[in-house]
Amino acid sequence: MENRYGLYIAREGTVIRLPVNPESYSITRDNDNGNYNVLGVGPIMIPRKPKLQTVMWSGLLPGRPDLGAVLTAGAFQPPKFYIDFLQTAMDEKQIVRFVANRCMEDGSPVFDTNMEALVTRFKTEERGGETGDFYYDIALSEYRDYSPRTVRLQPPAAAGQPVTATAETNRSIPQGQLTVGQAVEVNGSCWYTSYGGEPHAVLSGFRGTISRIVATDPQRPYPYHIAAESGGAKGWVKANQLQVVNR
Numbered sequence: 001m002e003n004r005y006g007l008y009i010a011r012e013g014t015v016i017r018l019p020v021n022p023e024s025y026s027i028t029r030d031n032d033n034g035n036y037n038v039l040g041v042g043p044i045m046i047p048r049k050p051k052l053q054t055v056m057w058s059g060l061l062p063g064r065p066d067l068g069a070v071l072t073a074g075a076f077q078p079p080k081f082y083i084d085f086l087q088t089a090m091d092e093k094q095i096v097r098f099v100a101n102r103c104m105e106d107g108s109p110v111f112d113t114n115m116e117a118l119v120t121r122f123k124t125e126e127r128g129g130e131t132g133d134f135y136y137d138i139a140l141s142e143y144r145d146y147s148p149r150t151v152r153l154q155p156p157a158a159a160g161q162p163v164t165a166t167a168e169t170n171r172s173i174p175q176g177q178l179t180v181g182q183a184v185e186v187n188g189s190c191w192y193t194s195y196g197g198e199p200h201a202v203l204s205g206f207r208g209t210i211s212r213i214v215a216t217d218p219q220r221p222y223p224y225h226i227a228a229e230s231g232g233a234k235g236w237v238k239a240n241q242l243q244v245v246n247r
Contacts, residue, residue, distance in 0.1 A: 004103040008199035011089050011096045019072045025057030052142040063132020079134040090119040095143050099199040112201035116143040116232045145231040182210045183245040190235030194220040
């Protein structure tokens with residue numbers, strides 16, 4: 001029976017599936033709450049946004065495709081391919097996408113993890129008697145877009161007058177039309193490309209926004225790109241998977 005439980009990492013249009021699933025991996029997300037002592041009250045806790053998620057595991061990069069646990073035997077790549085891929089991402093501080101496709105033995109989906117991340121730790125090890133095989137430890141830390149936003153200012157009508165910021169009047173949107181920037185709820189499969197390229201994730205009740213629409217090319221079956229509320233890219237979906245959410 002095909003093992004459909006897979007871990008994927010994508011970088012600059014290249015998607016790799018780890019050839020051997022690790023025995024275990026952990027996803028950690030802590031709170032960043034502040035603890036203080038207030039006179040007359042005592043200890044208090046101030047709630048804050050959660051810290052970034054961290055994914056860590058140890059695994060095997062086999063030197064030959066005939067090992068029973070290899071999930072990519074039909075497209076086998078030697079350990080150097082994965083080592084170069086991950087080491088370059090770490091050295092060049094490149095943003096990668098980590099996807100965990102979780103499926104039961106019968107192929108039914110459980111739920112998926114899909115996030116942008118940075119490779120913050122990558123270590124390899126060779127062991128005696130296992131020539132060609134490489135063991136590795138890796139840590140990925142969640143990436144959040146921190147690029148600044150710009151505000152367009154209206155120049156003063158006359159010298160000495162203060163500069164004012166003005167907002168454009170919102171144009172009316174036809175009933176039921178999907179537009180960039182809309183808040184939506186997403187259900188169903190989302191894909192790495194608008195053509196349906198792997199890896200993909202299965203979303204259920206996910207809240208995000210439409211960040212891009214490619215509706216002029218009939219060759220793209222998934223023309224709506226969804227971003228998380230934090231701004232990170234999520235994937236491509238069809239229109240019938242979207243329900244507009246009123247904020």
